[in-house]
Amino acid sequence: MQGGELLERPKEYTIEAEIGQLEVDTFEIKKGSKKVFSTKRDVFPETGPREHHKTVCFRELALFYPCDEPYRKSVQKLNRALRRREGQEMRARTMANLARREGEQIQASVEKKAERILENHGFNTNGSITDPKKVVESIKEEGVTLTQEKVYQMIEELNRGQEEEKHIDMEDVHETFEDPSAIKANISVDDVCCKKQKGSGRKKGSPPKEKREMVYNTVAHIQDKESKTYTLNTSTVSQMMTIVLAFLLSNGLLSKPGSLVFFTDGARDIRSAIQNTFRFIPFKIILDWFHLEKKCKDLLSMAIKGKQVKNQTLTCVLAWLWLGKVDRAVKVLSDVKEDTLKNATERDNLIKYLYRNQDCIPCYALRKKLGLRVSSNAVEKANDLVVSNRQKHNGMSWSTDGSTCLATLTTVQRNGEDRNWLRHRVISASPSMLGPKSLLPEPLTLGLQFHRSKPLRKRRRRRVRSCSDGRAKGTTASKRRQIALSNNPSWLVAAIKRLSPLKASISCRSVLTTRLSSPCSNGLLRSFPMASNSSKRTIHWPRWMKSNTRRKFAAVSPK
Amino acid sequence: MKMRMIVSIENEDESEVMEPTTVVVPIPEMEAFTGPKVFDEVFEQYERKVLEARNGVVEEATGKYLSAVGKKNAVGVGCARRRTP
Numbered sequence: 208m209q210g211g212e213l214l215e216r217p218k219e220y221t222i223e224a225e226i227g228q229l230e231v232d233t234f235e236i237k238k239g240s241k242k243v244f245s246t247k248r249d250v251f252p253e254t255g256p257r258e259h260h261k262t263v264c265f266r267e268l269a270l271f272y273p274c275d276e277p278y279r280k281s282v283q284k285l286n287r288a289l290r291r292r293e294g295q296e297m298r299a300r301t302m303a304n305l306a307r308r309e310g311e312q313i314q315a316s317v318e319k320k321a322e323r324i325l326e327n328h329g330f331n332t333n334g335s336i337t338d339p340k341k342v343v344e345s346i347k348e349e350g351v352t353l354t355q356e357k358v359y360q361m362i363e364e365l366n367r368g369q370e371e372e373k374h375i376d377m378e379d380v381h382e383t384f385e386d387p388s389a390i391k392a393n394i395s396v397d398d399v400c401c402k403k404q405k406g407s408g409r410k411k412g413s414p415p416k417e418k419r420e421m422v423y424n425t426v427a428h429i430q431d432k433e434s435k436t437y438t439l440n441t442s443t444v445s446q447m448m449t450i451v452l453a454f455l456l457s458n459g460l461l462s463k464p465g466s467l468v469f470f471t472d473g474a475r476d477i478r479s480a481i482q483n484t485f486r487f488i489p490f491k492i493i494l495d496w497f498h499l500e501k502k503c504k505d506l507l508s509m510a511i512k513g514k515q516v517k518n519q520t521l522t523c524v525l526a527w528l529w530l531g532k533v534d535r536a537v538k539v540l541s542d543v544k545e546d547t548l549k550n551a552t553e554r555d556n557l558i559k560y561l562y563r564n565q566d567c568i569p570c571y572a573l574r575k576k577l578g579l580r581v582s583s584n585a586v587e588k589a590n591d592l593v594v595s596n597r598q599k600h601n602g603m604s605w606s607t608d609g610s611t612c613l614a615t616l617t618t619v620q621r622n623g624e625d626r627n628w629l630r631h632r633v634i635s636a637s638p639s640m641l642g643p644k645s646l647l648p649e650p651l652t653l654g655l656q657f658h659r660s661k662p663l664r665k666r667r668r669r670r671v672r673s674c675s676d677g678r679a680k681g682t683t684a685s686k687r688r689q690i691a692l693s694n695n696p697s698w699l700v701a702a703i704k705r706l707s708p709l710k711a712s713i714s715c716r717s718v719l720t721t722r723l724s725s726p727c728s729n730g731l732l733r734s735f736p737m738a739s740n741s742s743k744r745t746i747h748w749p750r751w752m753k754s755n756t757r758r759k760f761a762a763v764s765p766k
Numbered sequence: 767m768k769m770r771m772i773v774s775i776e777n778e779d780e781s782e783v784m785e786p787t788t789v790v791v792p793i794p795e796m797e798a799f800t801g802p803k804v805f806d807e808v809f810e811q812y813e814r815k816v817l818e819a820r821n822g823v824v825e826e827a828t829g830k831y832l833s834a835v836g837k838k839n840a841v842g843v844g845c846a847r848r849r850t851p
Contacts, residue, residue: 224809224813225813225817226813226816226817248802249801249802250799250801250802250805251802251805252802252805252806253802262806262809262810262813263806263807263809263810263813264810264813264814264817630806630807630810631807
């Protein structure tokens with residue numbers, strides 16, 4: 208070699224690829240003691256001393272398998288899929304480390320991008336304004352609200368048939384109602400926690416800690432006016448707010464006319480973080496109805512003696528809160544007789560809670576009538592998909608970094624940015640990545656209330672045992688389904704399948720049993736048996752089925 | 767640059783059982799690996815194409831092999847039909 212010494216190092220660089228584990232020879236050119244060229248440095252990506260380089264195809268499998276399953280199962284699956292020989296198999300710890308490192312890199316990349324965007328728009332890295340001129344250029348404070356006529360019309364419809372005192376007055380309604388077709392964004396923010404790993408180096412016989420430590424993740428679900436969504440996750444609320452601000456700025460959502468609406472569960476830290484970060488622009492915070500109802504239930508059950516009085520008070524309080532009349536709800540609470548009180552402090556706590564959140568309690572009835580959101584269910588679902596489904600199971604505990612990094616990887620996958628990240632190491636963070644409402648559960652066609660199907664199992668067993676003919680006793684579920692399909696009119700079978708597109712199973716001769724299941728709840732839900740008569744085409748509805756549900760069901764049957 | 771994959775199935779005496787299956791797949795030039803920054807991108811192109819071609823060629827060869835198995839066993843079944851006393 209001219210002007211240098213060529214050194215060959217056989218099988219020194221290892222590449223983990225989908226093709227297999229590749230051991231590659233490397234070359235170095237040395238001039239004296241100086242290394243002029245090295246394939247390990249100048250051709251291949253640099254790795255640690257005993258580290259193997261992972262290719263894009265391999266990382267695609269190794270990073271996103273554990274988003275759905277534990278590391279051990281994922282690594283078994285990976286080794287089986289790639290037919291790894293003994294000694295070349297990937298280990299669960301390696302996979303966990305890889306996921307953690309990649310998650311950290313994604314977070315760092317997102318933070319860096321957010322900082323750059325904020326600086327370009329006149330903010331510092333904490334979200335405080337540094338250049339007011341630039342900020343004014345990048346935002347538009349104009350809010351688009353629904354017309355007064357439409358609101359009046361809906362109020363009239365709501366007031367019709369109601370008692371005088373429960374009427375909604377336009378003068379009492381101080382809030383504005385955003386036009387759903389012209390919003391900046393609907394942002395739902397929530398915290399989700401999972402168990403924290405116990406620290407190492409615990410002493411034997413040391414007293415147990417009073418409360419189990421938890422790892423927190425903050426998830427935000429952003430929806431634009433075209434119902435396109437994007438999910439973000441961070442480890443803290445304040446960090447989330449700066450990233451949300453950067454996201455809104457980079458996608459030009461703040462420069463569009465319309466309202467900016469936040470949906471929260473009423474957590475103080477989330478509320479204060481929103482108020483600190485977005486104080487330069489008008490916004491609205493709406494307390495999720497489900498959480499408000501739950502809070503009232505919990506505190507009243509601690510405050511009031513006797514089920515009957517408690518339920519009466521709760522119904523009354525919730526009725527006022529649904530109309531957004533916090534003062535009336537507080538009056539109901541204050542009027543509760545002292546002898547029915549179990550714990551007056553809890554009652555006072557509820558009153559304080561209501562006053563504290565008064566600004567965030569809208570007229571839910573009117574909002575619902577106008578077709579506006581009253582709930583933060585989108586982020587609750589996102590929490591399930593991003594964190595709970597993977598990280599909240601028996602015996603699982605997480606380190607802070609481990610939990611957040613895995614949640615980050617899941618978020619990237621859910622946002623459809625996995626390939627973009629693996630190939631180009633870039634997160635585009637644009638809601639156009641997704642189609643509309645991709646994170647929301649499929650709506651159920653029937654308005655049924657669901658519960659677990661334990662009674663059904665009992666009934667079915669009894670029925671099979673009591674069959675007089677010996678054949679029925681031994682019939683399998685699939686056989687029974689076939690009998691049911693052949694005995695029941697086809698229009699009814701088709702109707703059930705149409706009504707429950709997710710899962711419809713039909714069984715037991717002349718009795719039709721439909722099971723509806725949906726991704727929004729756990730597994731098997733409510734079942735309803737109906738005796739059908741194929742010749743007369745009449746359905747004997749079960750007693751518990753509400754008349755409106757019967758009507759819905761009957762509407763799809765042929766006339 | 768291209769890669770040719772030839773799959774042939776032979777008897778123990780190295781005589782061919784059937785025609786070899788061949789596939790030619792274009793792969794990136796060696797000069798495309800200009801540095802560590804582009805390594806992943808270029809190697810991904812290589813890996814995807816090669817994996818697809820490998821699966822394709824093995825699929826085709828296995829199809830031929832199983833067809834030959836069926837043909838051979840059909841003859842065997844004919845013989846087996848003779849009733850034994």
